[in-house]
Amino acid sequence: MGKVIILPEEIRNKIAAGEVVERPVSVVKELVENSIDAGARRIVIEIINAGETLISVTDNGEGMSKDDAILALNRFATSKIKNMEDLFKIKTLGFRGEALASIASVSKMEIRTKTEKDNGVFIRVEGGNILDILPWEGSIGTSIRVKDLFYNVPARKKFLKSRTTESNLIVDFVKKIALAYPDISFQYIEDGKTKFTTLGSGKIGDVIIEVLKNINLNDLIEFENTHGDYSIWGLLSKPGKLVSIKPQDFFFVNKRWVRNLSIFQALKEGYKGRILEGYYPFAILFLNVPYDEVDVNVHPTKREVKFEKEKEIFSFIENSIKK
Numbered sequence: 001m002g003k004v005i006i007l008p009e010e011i012r013n014k015i016a017a018g019e020v021v022e023r024p025v026s027v028v029k030e031l032v033e034n035s036i037d038a039g040a041r042r043i044v045i046e047i048i049n050a051g052e053t054l055i056s057v058t059d060n061g062e063g064m065s066k067d068d069a070i071l072a073l074n075r076f077a078t079s080k081i082k083n084m085e086d087l088f089k090i091k092t093l094g095f096r097g098e099a100l101a102s103i104a105s106v107s108k109m110e111i112r113t114k115t116e117k118d119n120g121v122f123i124r125v126e127g128g129n130i131l132d133i134l135p136w137e138g139s140i141g142t143s144i145r146v147k148d149l150f151y152n153v154p155a156r157k158k159f160l161k162s163r164t165t166e167s168n169l170i171v172d173f174v175k176k177i178a179l180a181y182p183d184i185s186f187q188y189i190e191d192g193k194t195k196f197t198t199l200g201s202g203k204i205g206d207v208i209i210e211v212l213k214n215i216n217l218n219d220l221i222e223f224e225n226t227h228g229d230y231s232i233w234g235l236l237s238k239p240g241k242l243v244s245i246k247p248q249d250f251f252f253v254n255k256r257w258v259r260n261l262s263i264f265q266a267l268k269e270g271y272k273g274r275i276l277e278g279y280y281p282f283a284i285l286f287l288n289v290p291y292d293e294v295d296v297n298v299h300p301t302k303r304e305v306k307f308e309k310e311k312e313i314f315s316f317i318e319n320s321i322k323k
Contacts, residue, residue: 021102023160024051024149025169030099031144032177035059036184038142041200045174046189050166051149052157058143063115066133069123072100073130104128106156107149113142127152171195175211176257179250179284182207204235204284215242215282225320229293230313232320234285239274242282250284253294258305263287266314270321289313 021027028045035043038061048054064072103109105128113136114120120136150157160166167190178186178198185200198207205217219241224233237243251263263285271281293308307313 021106021149023169024055024166025173027051027055027103027107027146027149028057028170029173029177030103031055031057031146032174034099035061035142036177036181038062040141040184042185042187044187044189045170047167047170048191050163051170052160052163052166053147055146055149056143058141060139060141063118063120063140063142064113065115065118066121069111069113069121070130070133073104073123073125073128074101101128103146106151106153108147108151110145110147111142112136112138112144114138114140116140173257176250178207178211179204180252180255180257180286208235220282223320223323225316225323227316229290230316231288232285232317234283236321237282243275243279244282245279247280248282252284252286253305254288254291255286256296256305258296260305260307262307262310262314263317266317267321269318285317287313287317 021030024047028047028051032043032045035057038059040059040061042060044056044058046054046056046058104125108127109123109125111123111125112120120138122132122134122136123130124132150160171188171190174186174188175196178184182198182204183200183202185198187197188195196210198210208215208217219238220235221238222233222235225231247264249259249264251258251260253260253263267281267283267285275281289307295306295308
């Protein structure tokens with residue numbers, strides 16, 4: 001018998017979880033993005049013990065049928081792409097079909113979901129194994145509770161930072177996604193206390209007032225620009241206002257929060273001569289580019305993107321800010 005074997009599904013899922021589920025905030029990100037893709041207008045995120053004990057995300061989106069909910073617990077099961085062509089023009093936040101299976105493999109998960117047409121279903125999963133599938137009477141939408149994260153991979157737990165650090169990472173993500181979707185109401189509950197609730201009014205100023213309490217709207221300038229297929233809008237700090245010795249990355253590409261060095265450098269160049277060297281402006285940037293010109297499939301966490309026309313994007317952002 002040869003030495004090479006195909007790994008069992010359980011081990012494959014745990015390996016995948018190592019890429020997708022780095023820490024509690026990874027779970028929050030994947031579940032919240034699924035809620036947004038499901039058309040939710042209200043999303044409630046509840047965290048206990050910085051996400052180690054409980055991560056709960058409840059939405060009023062379209063929900064899942066029993067069959068779809070069960071299928072979603074398999075790797076590479078997704079409703080968001082159908083063929084290779086779709087992979088190069090991704091319009092949804094999620095698309096890889098790995099998240100739910102990966103999270104379920106390293107936690108104790110409960111899924112409650114109901115669609116407009118189907119009866120509700122409750123599914124209990126532990127370490128990737130489905131233990132219960134039962135009828136559930138509830139509202140349209142989906143509620144996923146992730147308990148005892150990394151209970152079966154203690155080595156991963158050891159590498160988590162302090163509760164304060166892990167909690168801050170979660171809060172930071174929820175604030176950023178709330179800025180990207182001001183038309184959705186987000187409620188964030190930590191250890192039984194509501195930390196903030198956004199109105200879902202569609203006005204980014206309302207979100208800033210609620211989640212960025214140290215920011216004065218009077219210190220910001222709104223701007224927008226369009227060139228060909230590219231458009232950008234956002235809020236920039238007035239010269240001399242809201243400067244920081246640390247960069248603040250409120251950058252969104254097609255409403256996806258991203259990290260991209262070109263956007264950061266273009267922002268710096270756009271402010272050149274208007275801010276002291278070594279300081280950074282406050283900026284919230286929303287960049288829209290054709291879906292087939294941006295690659296969001298760079299990393300399983302989908303935080304990094306690559307542009308097909310990097311130089312053109314750089315110049316467009318820089319010139320838009322200089323105006």
